[in-house]
Amino acid sequence: MTVPMLSVSSLRAAYGPVQVLFEVNFDVLPGSVTTLIGANGAGKTTIMKSLAGLVSPTAGEIRFEGEYITHTASHDRVNAGLCLIPEGRLVFPGMTVEQNLRLGAIAPAARAGHSEMLAEVFRRFPRLEQRRNQQAGLMSGGEQQMLALGRGLMARPRLILMDEPTLGLAPVMVKQVFETIEELRAAGFTILLAEQNAKVALELADRAYLLENGRVALAGSGAELLDSPEVRRAYLGM
Amino acid sequence: MDTLMSGQLLFAALVSGSLYALVALGLNLVYGTLRLLNIAHGDLVMIGAYTAFWMISLFAIPPIISLVLAAALCALLGWAVYAGLFRRMLAKPELAKRVEANSLILFYGISVILQNLAALAFTSTSRGYQYLDTVITWQGISMTGNRLLSLGVATAVCFGALLFLRFHLFGWGLRAVIQRREAAQVVGVNLNRVQLLTICGGFAVAGVAGVLVSMTEQITPFMGFPFTIVAFVVIIIGGLGNIGAGILAGFCLGLVETYGIALTSPGYRSILIYGLFVGVLLVRPEGIFTKAVRS
Numbered sequence: 001m002t003v004p005m006l007s008v009s010s011l012r013a014a015y016g017p018v019q020v021l022f023e024v025n026f027d028v029l030p031g032s033v034t035t036l037i038g039a040n041g042a043g044k045t046t047i048m049k050s051l052a053g054l055v056s057p058t059a060g061e062i063r064f065e066g067e068y069i070t071h072t073a074s075h076d077r078v079n080a081g082l083c084l085i086p087e088g089r090l091v092f093p094g095m096t097v098e099q100n101l102r103l104g105a106i107a108p109a110a111r112a113g114h115s116e117m118l119a120e121v122f123r124r125f126p127r128l129e130q131r132r133n134q135q136a137g138l139m140s141g142g143e144q145q146m147l148a149l150g151r152g153l154m155a156r157p158r159l160i161l162m163d164e165p166t167l168g169l170a171p172v173m174v175k176q177v178f179e180t181i182e183e184l185r186a187a188g189f190t191i192l193l194a195e196q197n198a199k200v201a202l203e204l205a206d207r208a209y210l211l212e213n214g215r216v217a218l219a220g221s222g223a224e225l226l227d228s229p230e231v232r233r234a235y236l237g238m
Numbered sequence: 239m240d241t242l243m244s245g246q247l248l249f250a251a252l253v254s255g256s257l258y259a260l261v262a263l264g265l266n267l268v269y270g271t272l273r274l275l276n277i278a279h280g281d282l283v284m285i286g287a288y289t290a291f292w293m294i295s296l297f298a299i300p301p302i303i304s305l306v307l308a309a310a311l312c313a314l315l316g317w318a319v320y321a322g323l324f325r326r327m328l329a330k331p332e333l334a335k336r337v338e339a340n341s342l343i344l345f346y347g348i349s350v351i352l353q354n355l356a357a358l359a360f361t362s363t364s365r366g367y368q369y370l371d372t373v374i375t376w377q378g379i380s381m382t383g384n385r386l387l388s389l390g391v392a393t394a395v396c397f398g399a400l401l402f403l404r405f406h407l408f409g410w411g412l413r414a415v416i417q418r419r420e421a422a423q424v425v426g427v428n429l430n431r432v433q434l435l436t437i438c439g440g441f442a443v444a445g446v447a448g449v450l451v452s453m454t455e456q457i458t459p460f461m462g463f464p465f466t467i468v469a470f471v472v473i474i475i476g477g478l479g480n481i482g483a484g485i486l487a488g489f490c491l492g493l494v495e496t497y498g499i500a501l502t503s504p505g506y507r508s509i510l511i512y513g514l515f516v517g518v519l520l521v522r523p524e525g526i527f528t529k530a531v532r533s
Contacts, residue, residue, distance in 0.1 A: 110426075
């Protein structure tokens with residue numbers, strides 16, 4: 001049994017009086033792609049924000065590589081090797097592509113050798129190199145997604161949290177995003193993916209969790225969830 | 239026409255423009271990173287001015303050294319305001335949402351307290367002192383040493399700030415927070431530290447401006463408010479949170495004011511300033527130097 005890289009136990013979170021997460025438990029194994037699927041409002045983004053330190057949980061624990069990080073500041077989590085690619089991409093619109101990428105390496109642990117990492121990101125996403133001096137706010141959604149991903153890689157994460165990376169993208173870009181995720185897994189990254197695009201996400205997943213109303217309703221391998229009648233009916237339209 | 243072309247007028251415009259740019263710089267930094275509307279900003283200018291006055295009157299310490307003292311004093315005040323009031327408010331999302339509107343009232347309170355404390359401690363008698371006030375003539379332009387010093391220091395601080403924002407890693411983090419606070423956290427910017435150091439820095443710059451003002455103008459407990467107004471006008475003309483544009487707008491306002499008065503009369507000063515302000519709001523409400531890039 002491998003030791004999980006990330007384990008979440010009894011996580012609860014709320015926005016003011018509205019509770020969003022109730023007793024969420026899941027693990028992410030090193031080197032795997034773990035997928036969270038579920039409808040809008042099921043709590044996927046809240047989980048991601050809790051993991052990144054943007055939302056503070058009301059109860060429960062988050063462990064990353066053996067350390068409890070439940071109440072660690074967000075910048076310390078980035079420095080420890082956990083990086084969020086946020087929903088809506090959140091690039092810095094008034095900065096160039098290259099400045100966005102360099103900001104990705106602002107964490108002390110990532111500063112040394114950020115030039116090599118920049119070259120690595122440009123190799124992985126040649127489009128970003130072509131546009132390195134363009135203002136990020138003027139790029140298409142797909143390009144901004146690439147930029148957000150590249151910016152995340154600059155932090156040299158071991159665990160990448162991707163929140164809805166295909167939201168609002170054209171089908172051809174969606175395909176490319178999933179290809180990139182597969183490449184990243186092959187390169188040794190561990191990935192936690194929150195996706196509405198259930199079918200593709202489950203096909204890719206080593207392990208998957210179905211969220212409903214802030215709880216884990218179903219857990220299993222990606223293939224198991226794909227075969228589950230509940231998932232097929234509610235999320236795949238079959 | 240001769241006066242309009244004279245270096246004398248240009249010098250006057252640059253002196254006041256650089257001061258406007260400096261006062262606005264501090265306000266813009268604090269608004270940009272913390273979204274706090276610091277109505278008490280001008281009162282920090284007043285504190286800087288009194289620091290310079292008391293230092294030279296009591297201890298014969300020249301304003302050039304008071305620049306550092308006033309900056310330190312105001313930075314300390316910034317730390318107190320942040321640690322005492324805003325850190326907790328900004329940490330709670332429910333409160334943080336309202337902090338921008340609430341900050342206006344909070345700082346109004348701070349402004350009233352500062353003005354009245356100053357009036358209580360120093361009385362409302364206007365004060366002044368003489369420093370470097372001999373006239374130097376260069377290329378037919380007559381200038382006093384203190385105005386030259388004011389222009390030099392204000393310009394140096396503004397450009398220093400710009401260079402810092404462009405080339406220092408902390409400056410990058412600061413710009414990231416101004417553009418997108420949440421994204422800055424995502425990439426690993428230490429938000430708390432950026433906010434604390436920015437409020438200290440922003441307040442310190444106001445203190446520096448106060449020392450510069452005190453060399454040429456009367457010092458009273460209520461001298462700050464006009465600077466608050468000018469600073470708001472400048473950062474709205476330049477674009478809120480846009481540091482470089484704010485500096486440019488400060489110089490522009492100085493030019494418009496000085497040349498406008500030369501063309502009309504000093505009675506038109508307010509009309510010129512607010513006319514420019516209203517004009518900019520009508521034509522380009524996002525600020526004249528702001529590029530319309532938002533995703």
